[in-house]
Amino acid sequence: MRVIDFRDASCRHCYKCVRHCEVKAISVVNEQAHIMKDHCINCGHCLEVCPQNAKTFASDMERVKGYLRQGMKTVISIAPSYLGVLEYDRPGQVVDALKRLGFYEVRETAEGAALVTREYARLLEEGKMENIITTCCPSVNDLIEKYYPSLVTMMAPVVSPMVAHGRLIKSIYGEEVKVVFLGPCIAKKEEAIGDERVRGAIDAILTFEEITKWWRAEGIDIHQCDDQPVGNPSPEVNQLYPLSGGVIQSVLADTSKDSYYKVHIDGLKNCMELFEELKMGEISKCFFEVNVCEGGCIKGPASDKWQQSLIRAKMDIERQVKHREKAQGIDGSAVLLYKEFTDRQVVDRQPDDKEMQAVLHAMGKYTREDELNCGACGYATCRAKAVAVFQKKAEIGMCLPYALAQAESMSNIVMDVTPSMIMIIGKDMRIRECNKKAMEMLGVSREEALERYIFEFIDDKDIAEVLRTKKQMIHKKINLETVKLKVVETIIYIDSLESVLVTYQDITKEEKAKEQHYNLKIETVEMAQKVIDKQMMVAQEIAGLLGETTAETKVTLSKLRDSILFEEDE
Structure with a gap:
């Protein structure tokens, strides 16, 4: 299943998605961008920056509506980021609005986060791991397994709060219950449906964008809804999970003693920088809270249209999370929280020197000076772009200086000839x-x-x-x-x-030729006129001579006739 991709759009000379994809999981074929599923970590950043708004998302909306039409008991697991993303007067109005759509119960995913926090606290207290990297963010998990597999041993072997909550809900209501996760994250779709290790915990995914459209279609005004409580005990401090540093705050409230230095990192570039450092083996005894989205889950790709201000969303959540103690009354003893992470490294064949030179020459790069490394194509260097061309991820025409030089060369030829x-x-x-x-x-x-x-x-x-x-x-x-x-x-x-x-x-030559042709015609006419005039003179002379000889002949013949006649009379 392909969670995200692009519709056909005008990608020519744009490549903004390629520039913003840090793992270069986008291929361009026939000037059309496509997401390479095996390479993608489903962070959704490419879809956010696409100026053509060409994103496609595998929606579960109809599946969820089908559950409700068939009367299936369906429970919503709502990500705690709703406190800073959705618009309402009182948080309980969100619960009522969801129940009006037909959901049986609404429970906060932070309830599952409380179970995950306990596992993190246990790992910290045991102190067996060299470093601990949180595994709440599915995009981070994909990033490590695909691009930094040497760090898999540092990943906390714990499921995400969403998976933990899905399993908790099924343990409470029975395995036949349908669990729908509602949140701001696109990557959760791939985690819930595409990851066999946790499949079955969550039956469908809805985004805040989708639920808002659904309310609008059903004529539900959230500001007119009643204030109803969620169906779970208070997750307390675990409601801070969507904020950068929220996991660490939750763990600190749940941990009695540990020796790990705690750091929170958010933003894909920052995460990759951290992982490069960890690969060098110079960091130890650290607990890293990591999140691909800058600012945490409140800035997930399916929430930015409602809450552009990170600061406001952060303040809204922090104001509403009044209690910062560890959660009480949440029993997860029957819930499996262990998850084994593995090496799923993406390996693409690299070109040898001869193959690299062939691609560079095709791009018009014959010397080091020709390699401008402008990054317009989306790749940091011309050689990185050449590798992508070799691997069929990119096209030569994506090199804008090359395309411009070609265009200018052609236009200059046309102009000059x-x-x-x-x-x-x-x-x-x-x-x-x-x-x-x-x-x-x-x-x-x-x-x-x-x-x-x-x-x-x-x-x-x-x-x-x-x-x-x-x-x-x-x-x-x-x-x-x-x-x-x-x-x-x-x-x-x-x-x-x-x-x-x-x-x-x-048209100087043509005009001269026309003039010469005209003059030739005039000369010809004049010559013809002279010939005609001369012929007329000759005709007149001939006529005169003929007239004279005719008269003489007439006289002579008359005399001859008269002489004959007169001779007979005598």
């Missing part, structure tokens, strides 16, 4: 950019061009008009007298730059 003059002119008439052809025609270098104004070279009347009206001017034939060119002018307004894109397509 284009036979037209191309310029970008700012609203102050200063040349902001120009291509190779423009530099050639204007007779200046790029550096010099960018310090000059367009009106120093050509008539800027049309450019000024487009800058003023913001209406494009397309395919206008003009003469650029200063550079002795005939061009087709196109001017496009760029709103985002408050500038214009100006192109001048040189």
Whole structure:
């Protein structure tokens, strides 16, 4: 089962989730981010930072509603962080609001925390472990088992308060009861359903986000609900578990004597820094309360939308937890609290030198100077990124300097081979950019061009008009007298730059060819006219000669006729 993942979204050139994932459990395939289940510790931080709001979460909402529709006895185990996360007038209104949805009973997970506290106190008093790392946070547990397996022996072999409470509830109401955990944590889902070592203690998980939406859908106004008590004895100091340092306060109230130095660490980076120190073996006899979420569970990924202020949530909980003594009247003698943690190390094949060089070269990194280590791709160094590419976790195109260089290279080629003059002119008439052809025609270098104004070279009347009206001017034939060119002018307004894109397509040769062709046609016509005129003159001369010879012939023939006729008469 995949607890969290991303929907298809516009991940191209973003990679914010990769940058914020400290264990790099996110792969990018075809420019789409995916969570690698085997690598993920389910901290949910990637989903919090995703600007596309593309998170998906395997919800148990319909399963829980099914329990209630079928009349199954269903008990809510509510995380103590509700005291600082949910909005209400009195805490008991939360209990009533949940019962109105159909839940049989509402009990605080802090009740289970009291059992866990006793186990921690026992381990401290025994003093057998070199160091003790608390195991309440499932993300921390995954982090150690997958990425710091050498520290498994330092993990307190105790289940989390949620699991302890689930088992306690089933011991009270019977194994057939359904237990639903309600809290701010996404990782609890994987712990409850995906971890075979504790499976069966919790039947479903709901987040504060989900329960709030459910109340809204059912028309339940928590401020109008009655003030009802929870179904468990007071967990006393154990209600402080969701606060950073809350576990230590609970343990101190339950421990008579121990020799461990106690430290609370929260935040994934801080936890990883601690574990690196512990790997070196230079720390001993310490009790470490660790939590992946900064500030503790009150800042869990499923609670931040309701309580943005860590300080306010902390104050709200501390004000309501009036008693800081150890819990009384909570019998966990029938509850199994032991849990064995194991080495589940994630191992990815590392590239050899030849394979590394091949990937680096594909990324455009040929020398150490080419390795900018900018971190834009989400990886701290170019070599770390190259390893990720080799392991099919990342794509070469995620390297933004490389992608930018490629884009600039392509655009520069297009600009430089284009036979037209191309310029970008700012609203102050200063040349902001120009291509190779423009530099050639204007007779200046790029550096010099960018310090000059367009009106120093050509008539800027049309450019000024487009800058003023913001209406494009397309395919206008003009003469650029200063550079002795005939061009087709196109001017496009760029709103985002408050500038214009100006192109001048040189048609001087074409126009000369047209002129030559026209002149040839005129010459041909003139020659034809001369031939016609000459032919007319020849025709007229021929006609004249024909007229004269015809007259002479007529006279001669007439005389011949008359002589013949007259001879016969005689």
